[in-house]
Amino acid sequence: MWKYYTHMTHIEIWLMALALAMDCFAVAIASGIFFKKVVWKPMLTMAFLFGFFQALNPFLGWWGTDLCRALIESVDHWVAFAILGFLGVRMIVESFKEEEHKRFNPRRYKVIFTLAIATSIDALAVGISFSCMGYHTVASLCYPLAIIFLVSFVLTIVGLGLGLKFGNGFAKKLRAEMWGGIILLLIGTRVLIEHLTA
Numbered sequence: 001m002w003k004y005y006t007h008m009t010h011i012e013i014w015l016m017a018l019a020l021a022m023d024c025f026a027v028a029i030a031s032g033i034f035f036k037k038v039v040w041k042p043m044l045t046m047a048f049l050f051g052f053f054q055a056l057n058p059f060l061g062w063w064g065t066d067l068c069r070a071l072i073e074s075v076d077h078w079v080a081f082a083i084l085g086f087l088g089v090r091m092i093v094e095s096f097k098e099e100e101h102k103r104f105n106p107r108r109y110k111v112i113f114t115l116a117i118a119t120s121i122d123a124l125a126v127g128i129s130f131s132c133m134g135y136h137t138v139a140s141l142c143y144p145l146a147i148i149f150l151v152s153f154v155l156t157i158v159g160l161g162l163g164l165k166f167g168n169g170f171a172k173k174l175r176a177e178m179w180g181g182i183i184l185l186l187i188g189t190r191v192l193i194e195h196l197t198a
Contacts, residue, residue: 007134012187013144017151019183020058020126022091023119024050024152025159031106031115032163042107043160049112051153053120055145061127062141080132083125084188091122091181123148133191 008016031046105111135141 007140008144008187012190013147014151015183016126016144016187017148018155019181020054020123020148021152021155023122024054025155027115027119028156028159029163032160034106035160035164038164039107042109042112043157045109046106046112046115046160047153047156049116050119050156051149053116054123054152055149057120057123058127058130058148059141059145061124062130062135063127065128065131078192080129081188081192083129084184084191087122087125088181088184088188091184092178096178129191
C-alpha cells in the first residue's frame with residue numbers, strides 16, 4: 001500500500017516549512033523588541049537553534065513512527081490529515097487569543113535554547129506525517145529537513161529585524177500563526193483527498 005504514496009511536491013515542502021516557521025517568526029518579532037539594537041551573536045544563535053530544532057523534531061517524529069509503520073499503514077492518510085488538521089486548527093484558534101507578555105531576556109542563551117525547543121514541539125508531530133506520506137529513508141528526508149531549517153533560520157532573522165523596527169503590534173496585525181494554520185490544513189486535506197481517490 002505504501003508504494004502508491006507520493007512525497008509532497010516542492011511547493012508543499014516550502015509551504016510546510018513556512019507554516020512550521022510561523023512560531024519562530026512570531027517569537028523572533030517579540031524578541032527583537034527586547035534586543036532594541038542589532039546584536040549579531042545572540043541573534044544568529046537564536047536563528048540557528050530555531051532552525052535546528054525545527055528540522056530535528058520532524059526527524060525524531062518520523063524515526064519513532066517508522067519503527068511501527070506496519071501498525072498504521074492502513075490508516076496512514078487519516079493520521080496525516082488528523083495531525084496536520086489538528087495543528088492547523090490550533091494555530092488558527094491561538095492566533096485570535098490575547099497573549100500575556102512575559103518578561104524574558106532573549107540575549108541569554110538559556111532563554112534562546114528554551115524558546116527553540118518550545119517553538120519546535122509541533123514539528124515533532126509533523127514528522128509523523130512524513131512517514132505517512134512516503135518518506136521511508138533518511139536520504140528522502142534530507143531535502144525537506146534542509147528546507148525547514150533554512151526557512152526557519154531566515155524567518156527568525158526577518159522576525160528579529162521586524163521586531164527591532166516596528167515593535168509589538170506587528171505580530172498581531174499580521175496574524176502569522178493564522179496563515180500558518182491555514183497552510184497546514186490545506187496540505188492535510190490534499191493528502192486525505194489524494195489517497196481516498198487513489
